[in-house]
Amino acid sequence: MTATPTPSQRSAAAAPPAGHSRSSEAKRRDTSDAGSRNDVGLGGLLAAKEVIVVCGTGGVGKTTTAAALGAMAAARLGGRVLVLTVDPARRLATAMGLTELSNAEVQVPASAFAEAGVTPRGELWAAMLDTKASWDDLIRRHAPDAKVRDTVLSNPLYTNITSRFVHSHDYIAMERLHELHSSGTYDLVIVDTPPSRNALDFLDAPARMADFFGSRLLRWLTVPYRSRLFTAASKPFYNIADRILGSRFLQDIAEFFLLFQTMEKGFVTRAKQVEGLLRDPRTSFVVVTTLETAPLVESRYFIDALAERKLSLGAVIANKVMPASLSDPSAAKASAAMRLRAGELAELLQPTVAATEPALPLATQTRIAGVFGEIADRFDDLSVVAARQSERLHELMAATPTVATVPTLEDDIHSLAGLLQLGGYVWRSL
Amino acid sequence: MNLLDRRLLFVTGKGGVGKTTVAAALARLASRSDKRVLVCEMDAKGSLAAAFESSPLTFAPRELSPGLFAMSMNTEDSLREYLRLFVRIPLLGRIGPLARTFDFVADAAPGVKEILAVGKLCYEVRERHYDLVVVDAEATGHIVSQITAPRAINDLVQVGLVRDQTNWMLDILEDQRTTGVVVVTTPEEMPVVESIELIERLNTTTKVAVAAVVANRVLPEPFGRGEQEIFERIDSIGRQQVIDALGDAAGAVLDAAELAVSLRRNGATHLATLRSRLPPDMLTIYVPELYSRSAGGRAAELVATALAEELL
Numbered sequence A: 001m002t003a004t005p006t007p008s009q010r011s012a013a014a015a016p017p018a019g020h021s022r023s024s025e026a027k028r029r030d031t032s033d034a035g036s037r038n039d040v041g042l043g044g045l046l047a048a049k050e051v052i053v054v055c056g057t058g059g060v061g062k063t064t065t066a067a068a069l070g071a072m073a074a075a076r077l078g079g080r081v082l083v084l085t086v087d088p089a090r091r092l093a094t095a096m097g098l099t100e101l102s103n104a105e106v107q108v109p110a111s112a113f114a115e116a117g118v119t120p121r122g123e124l125w126a127a128m129l130d131t132k133a134s135w136d137d138l139i140r141r142h143a144p145d146a147k148v149r150d151t152v153l154s155n156p157l158y159t160n161i162t163s164r165f166v167h168s169h170d171y172i173a174m175e176r177l178h179e180l181h182s183s184g185t186y187d188l189v190i191v192d193t194p195p196s197r198n199a200l201d202f203l204d205a206p207a208r209m210a211d212f213f214g215s216r217l218l219r220w221l222t223v224p225y226r227s228r229l230f231t232a233a234s235k236p237f238y239n240i241a242d243r244i245l246g247s248r249f250l251q252d253i254a255e256f257f258l259l260f261q262t263m264e265k266g267f268v269t270r271a272k273q274v275e276g277l278l279r280d281p282r283t284s285f286v287v288v289t290t291l292e293t294a295p296l297v298e299s300r301y302f303i304d305a306l307a308e309r310k311l312s313l314g315a316v317i318a319n320k321v322m323p324a325s326l327s328d329p330s331a332a333k334a335s336a337a338m339r340l341r342a343g344e345l346a347e348l349l350q351p352t353v354a355a356t357e358p359a360l361p362l363a364t365q366t367r368i369a370g371v372f373g374e375i376a377d378r379f380d381d382l383s384v385v386a387a388r389q390s391e392r393l394h395e396l397m398a399a400t401p402t403v404a405t406v407p408t409l410e411d412d413i414h415s416l417a418g419l420l421q422l423g424g425y426v427w428r429s430l
Numbered sequence B: 001m002n003l004l005d006r007r008l009l010f011v012t013g014k015g016g017v018g019k020t021t022v023a024a025a026l027a028r029l030a031s032r033s034d035k036r037v038l039v040c041e042m043d044a045k046g047s048l049a050a051a052f053e054s055s056p057l058t059f060a061p062r063e064l065s066p067g068l069f070a071m072s073m074n075t076e077d078s079l080r081e082y083l084r085l086f087v088r089i090p091l092l093g094r095i096g097p098l099a100r101t102f103d104f105v106a107d108a109a110p111g112v113k114e115i116l117a118v119g120k121l122c123y124e125v126r127e128r129h130y131d132l133v134v135v136d137a138e139a140t141g142h143i144v145s146q147i148t149a150p151r152a153i154n155d156l157v158q159v160g161l162v163r164d165q166t167n168w169m170l171d172i173l174e175d176q177r178t179t180g181v182v183v184v185t186t187p188e189e190m191p192v193v194e195s196i197e198l199i200e201r202l203n204t205t206t207k208v209a210v211a212a213v214v215a216n217r218v219l220p221e222p223f224g225r226g227e228q229e230i231f232e233r234i235d236s237i238g239r240q241q242v243i244d245a246l247g248d249a250a251g252a253v254l255d256a257a258e259l260a261v262s263l264r265r266n267g268a269t270h271l272a273t274l275r276s277r278l279p280p281d282m283l284t285i286y287v288p289e290l291y292s293r294s295a296g297g298r299a300a301e302l303v304a305t306a307l308a309e310e311l312l
Helices: A007-011 A022-031 A041-048 A062-077 A090-095 A110-115 A131-142 A146-154 A156-164 A167-182 A201-214 A216-227 A235-245 A247-261 A264-279 A293-308 A329-340 A342-355 A365-399 A416-429 B019-032 B047-051 B075-087 B092-108 B112-126 B140-147 B149-156 B161-173 B189-205 B227-235 B239-246 B250-277 B296-311
Strands: A051-055 A079-085 A122-128 A188-192 A283-290 A313-321 A403-407 B008-013 B037-041 B062-065 B068-072 B132-136 B179-185 B210-218 B284-288
Touching: A041 A062, A041 A283, A041 A313, A041 A416, A051 A062, A051 A167, A062 A079, A062 A090, A062 A122, A062 A188, A062 A283, A062 A416, A079 A167, A090 A416, A110 A416, A131 A146, A131 A167, A131 A264, A146 A156, A146 A247, A167 A188, A167 A201, A167 A264, A201 A264, A247 A264, A264 A283, A283 A293, A293 A313, A293 A365, A293 B047, A313 A365, A329 A342, A329 A365, A329 B239, A329 B250, A342 A365, A342 B227, A342 B239, A365 A403, A365 B227, A365 B250, A403 A416, B008 B019, B008 B112, B008 B140, B008 B189, B008 B210, B019 B037, B019 B047, B019 B068, B019 B132, B019 B179, B019 B210, B019 B296, B037 B047, B047 B068, B047 B296, B075 B112, B112 B132, B112 B140, B112 B149, B112 B161, B140 B149, B140 B179, B140 B189, B149 B161, B179 B189, B189 B210, B189 B250, B210 B250, B227 B239, B227 B250, B239 B250, B284 B296
Parallel strands: A051 A188, A051 A283, A079 A122, A079 A188, A283 A313, A313 A403, B008 B132, B008 B179, B037 B068, B037 B132, B179 B210, B210 B284
Antiparallel strands: B062 B068
16 A cells, blocks of 8 residues: 545645745755756756765654655666665565665565556665674674684673664664675665764764874773783773773773774774765765754754765755644635534535435534534634745754655555655655 | 552653653652652752752652652762661761762762662661652663663672672562563653664563563544545545635645644554563553653653553
8 A cells, every 4th residue: 555645635636835935945946056056956966966865853754764765766766776764664675675674785676666656767676674683793703813803702891882772873874884885786875864862963873983092091990800910090080980890890891891992993994984884975975854843943953064064965855744734724724614604514415414325314514514513613623734844944044055845645555655655755856 | 569569669761752851741640649759860960850850859858739849869878878877887087088989989889879879779668768769761772771770789799888788778679569660661662673673682681571661752643534545535535625615835734633643653663563562561651742842841740641541
């Protein structure tokens, strides 16, 4: 089952989605020289870039949007496109005609495109980030010898860091992205970012990683276990740490960091390369948001942070936007008239409603008039939401030149056709 | 037992489902029934402050209204307080090197930040500074590692002060009458799937109880009994007559009602999935969609009113 457009989208299929006015079109052209963005729409963005990082707060449809952009690129532009997701729903795998996603890339079968009635110009591949497996790969690559490798891999602290705790996800996602990009296998890699408590964590993760291994503090922490010489400065620290943690645990930590240090050079070089990829002109960022308060605050923060770091913002995608017709003043008038003239309308409609086979004997004029009141109420409920959204969309457009809108879909996306439909909205409105 | 009679509630949910609003509403509600309440935001994004229309929150709790205190978690402040209270470090200057080391040790050593945060909350419960501590906790992806940090550390560290510390934290966290997780969801596919997975994970990998599920933004039935059929006929065979009477724009009004029907139907499917996967005795609270406001103090107040109807 595919996501069906809302009724008003059906009736106005050619019109741009909610809030995307002609004035914003003009505005975009005016400001095109202000930013580093490519001004030829989604097609241009996907064609020009080799890496697209899709970011945004949780619950805005980030993963689905990443998959939709990938599907569009493969279908329309060709080449070999990879979507790397971090935390995919099983539904996403199913939608792409795959039984499951894994750390290894798999190709979306031709049958999935055929079902959607599309002959793709290129190939669509998908993979899911497996944090533990990726970390293990990294250790294998950087360990100076088999002994260090095995000791680290079996260290209980290492297992904990890589699987149980969340901070390591940010770095590993960017590391895997770099690996896939530099393999030369793909024309375009679209990566969905991990759900962070701070949207910026993954941007800074490579730099933090490099800092960590290069830090004097790390050396200092492991000094006593290398030289067994306590300095006067570090003694109080170890006394305190011993009291808090117990010396065995502290020794475990130190041993672990010590082993990690033997891999320092490889890690630092690599982290710098990963950071370089994020800054590369071939990389662009897409921010996904809804028009709700909290995601918008986060998105604005994120847009500013990208600008501060001189990273390229390709587009902002506003998801789950109510149909434009809800903000139409003439529709609001019609709703008011419907409520006011409910009795008259009921009288007019009663024969049609009650007499059509099978007959509806309960459809009295009073009840029908009541239903007209309810219809007007439902319109008014949703138009409050639409009005709020439209206000926020304009604020967003004033802050950033390239906003695409995707309408509220009545159904969840269950197929490649659904993903392509979503991608189509972005394609048309950007 | 009544949800608000527990001592420590972690409110979690997928991003965007309104967990902060629900946490703020629960805290308001409890303080209104004369409880002394502390509500704590974990991510320092400021959305909890917004739910109280307050200035930014700090680590030191501030009384927002009589009996209702709010704070923002900060692991460095928590470490400082911990050292002062438990290790009795005599000179503040002495922790200089420790503070400098803290950042990366906390990033790399497993669970240090998590345990400092959870430890602070457990401490407030243990010392009975408040009747109820409500936590605007991490999202579904992170809550398990946060809440199990004391257990993880307890397993890793066999002796020492930390081991003793985690023991009493576990007594609080793993006591079902004291601590509970409130899982907030919306009637949408991904939030429901994540909530079900979270509840299963909590039940299988932790001893922390799930106290309630809050289904937020539940759309009301657009039409009463028997009215749905009438609407469908007006919308299909009667559509042209309505447009003739009211003008073309009336089509958009009918479309909106159609959208409301299908959004409601879609939501109802997801709620049915949720119900079928929850233990039958799970406390499930439904909060209706508030069209007028979706964030801020007014939304928290409206959600508190809705929760009161189900809880009190």
